[in-house]
Amino acid sequence: MNKDNLTTSWGAPVGDNQNSMTAGSRGPTLIQDLHLLEKLAHFNRERVPERVVHAKGAGAHGYFEVTNDVTKYTKAKFLSEVGKRTPLFTRFSTVAGENGSADTVRDPRGFAVKFYTEEGNYDLVGNNTPVFFIRDAIKFPDFIHTQKRDPKTNLKNPTAVWDFWSLSPESLHQVTILMSDRGIPATYRHMNGYGSHTFKWVNAQGEAVWVKYHFKTEQGIKNLSTDVAAKFAGENPDYHTEELFNAIEKEDFPAWKVYVQVMPFEDANTYRYDPFDVTKVWSHKDYPLIEVGRMVLDRNPENYFAEVEQATFSPGAFVPGIEASPDKMLQGRLFAYADAHRYRVGVNHNHLPINRPLSAVHTNHRDGQMRFDSNGGGSINYEPNSFNGPSETPENKQTAFELSGFADSVSYDENDHYSQAGNLYRLLNEDERTRLVQNIVDAMKPVLKEEIKLKQIQHFYKADNEYGTRIAEGLGLAVHQEV
Structure with missing residues (x-):
């Protein structure tokens, strides 16, 4: 097999990769050794800033398959017909620890899914718990x-x-979950996932409902005791990462059945709990689970940095038929997550292969660091315009909903914690x-x-x-x- 020639990043062949250029055998080193300078400069920049939260994680590719007709609730095209498959990427993570921390600590687990739909990417960025510690992003x-x-x-x-x-007494529900057996999942495959927030689904007739997402593991729920988790943390701090990778390599593909709870739009005004309070759940007796589909993870990343570390998820990445709710925690995340990625990975992070939509992208965004495509070429970069440039599609406007009250810093009305x-x-x-x-x-x-x-x-x-x-x-x- 022929070897590839080692080159610089601009494609020039490297003649010596073992010795730097010096003035004689003792030096000093010459600044004209551009290969040395490039190696050191790139090495210094090999780590993007780690995520402020969810720094330690693992990911995998897979697909989502619709198994039940939900078109009476949403016009989202990737949910439009039974049997339809959509490629996706999922990232699991701990929340509080740094990138080198142990997988088996007592901590919620991030459960983020990027659906590469024909209408753009849809990100569902949740946890393995249905609630959270706080309910206001501030x-x-x-x-x-x-x-x-x-x-x-x-x-x-x-x-x-x-x-x-x-x-912060609103944290009590999540604290109880965290300190229970479910506070330390046995593996990423043996835990459920939740969208946690309430979202709005809108059908083709413009009719809206409120929904909550549930991903139920087909592997069954399994957890680790505190003692076993501590043992793994010392012996193999990457246990969950390794276990997920090995399972997929052995073609023991993990899967989750996906459900939603559906609340009629007007029920939000009368339900006994505020349905937009992320510290609360909806009773399954009041709003039973409705099957939507199935998520299967069947392919490991080829490169961890390019696919897992540079993957960027935002709760604000919606597609037509799926919209935000007034959930105060969600409202803050709509800004914060995308802004974190602009800082951490770069303003053009959505151009990276792991984040790039499969559908065509036509924006008026230009320039910025690491703009590595044609940068829009010579096309029009403003709208409205008289040159047949990309324009808005009124049929994809978000649905209206009524607002009331004074502009003020206020808490939720309901305080049953x-x-x-x-x-x-x-x-x-x-x-x-x-x-x-x-x-x-x-x-x-x-x-x-x-x-x-x-x-x-x-x-x-x-x-x-x-x-x-x-x-x-x-x-x-x-x-x-x-x-």
Whole structure:
């Protein structure tokens, strides 16, 4: 087999890749050694800034196949007929850890899917949990600061974590999930995925409904105990990444059945929980799961950096028939995610092969770093224009919905932070409750201020008397009075 010649990035052959050019055997090194300068300069730039959250992850290619007719709910073309297949790319990740952190930590898992549809890319950027810790994006930077490293010690800070949660009671539902058995999935293949937010589906007649997405693993739910997870973290911190890659290599292709809950548009005004509050779920009795399709992952990336690290997902990447809801957390993410990619990967990140739509792209965007296509050539870059340039399509306008109230900084009207967390606790069997309580007790013991522990115990107690009492007993504290 003939070898390829080593070249510079501009295609010139390299004569010596073992020795730099120097003035004699002792040097100094000559600045005219352009191959050396290029190697070092490129090496210094081989790492794009890691994601602020979801830094550690794994991904795979696959497809989505429609298995049920949902055209009465949405006009999205990739959902238009049973049997239709759409290629996709999925990235799984931990949330708080850095790029080199262990896969098996107790943490939510990111569950992001990019559908390469004929109408453009549709990104569904969720987690393996149906709810989240907060419900307003203005709190997100503060929350993530508590999950990251302390600015003084550069260590994880349990006091900051529980201080924030104790002062943000809306977090209780997600905290309960996180500290339960599902806080550490056995693998990426053995966990469910959720869109978490509420979204709007619109059909061809312009009729709208509200939906929530559920990806149910066909492999079954499996989790790791705290002890086993810690063992894996020490012995193989890339366990989940390796397991997913090897399963696909062996053609043991993971799959998820995809469902939605559908809420009639007007029900949003009368439902007992605010349907746009991402800290709440909708009862399956009220809004049963409706099958949509099946996701299968059947191909590993050829290059991790090009496909997994440079993949960019945004909850604002919609296609006709799928729109945003007034969910305050989602509204903030519509901006924040795309803006993070403009910073991290570059303003032209959607031109990279892993992010490039399969459909034609006609925008008036020009220039910017790493614009590596024809940059629009000499075509018109404004609209409206008189030269038959790309123009808007009024039929794809987003549907209108009524707004009311004063422009103000306001919270959600509904502040029941306890009933769903309590219901979840009562659904657990005794062994599951015991592990949940022990996980919380162990996590709270390092908290430095007793006042923080007492505040948090009150939240558990309000969700369920037994729940709060058992945690208080585990910490050697009482719950007899409000803090």
